[in-house]
Every structure is written in C-alpha cells, then in structure tokens.
Amino acid sequence: MEKNREKNAGLAKKITQKCKNEVLGASQVDKFALGELVKWPRWRVESDCVHRDFYYGVILEIYTGILDKRPIKIAKILPLGKDIPVKISLLMVKKSDLKD
Secondary structure, rough: OHHHHHHHHEEEEEEHHHHOOEEEOHHHHHOOOOOOEEEEEOOOOOOOOEEEEEEEEEEEEEEEEEEEEEEEEEEEEEEOOOOEEEEEEEOOOEEOOOOO
C-alpha cells in the first residue's frame, strides 16, 4: 500500500511539472487547421433558466496569449454571418457538426 502511495505521488509530481512547462491548450493545436469550420458554446440566461447555445465560425488564427498570467492557446474565429472576429480559448473550440 505504501509503495502505491509513493508511486502515485511521484507520478503526480511528474504530471504537475510537465503542466507547468506547457501552454494551456497546446495539446489541441494539432486538432485544428486554419480555415476549418468550428463551434463553441456560450451561456444565455432568460428569467430563471440558463441555456447553452452553440456558435459556428471559421478559424482565422491560433496563437498564444496570456490569461491570468498564464500562457494559453487562443483561436481567432470569424463567426458565420459576422464581420468581426472573436477570440476564444482553444479549449472551448470543437469541430463543427454542421452538414453540407
């Protein structure tokens, strides 16, 4: 039992150290291509109800920004039907489920 605890503690330490050295969302970068159609959620409150709506757009750029003093991958996306791009954490972006 004690060996398992030591092993788990060592593994947790390795994972924590690795995460400290990486940009948050870096593992998602290879999943997307510029020009790809994607979706992301937004919350909307009506009266006492909370709704989650999905928005769709095209990836224009993926870059590293700073959020709360931590580097994070951000997607610059042009929403469908809009002229002004939005910036969203790459962790929130998913591949589009829209059909042709």
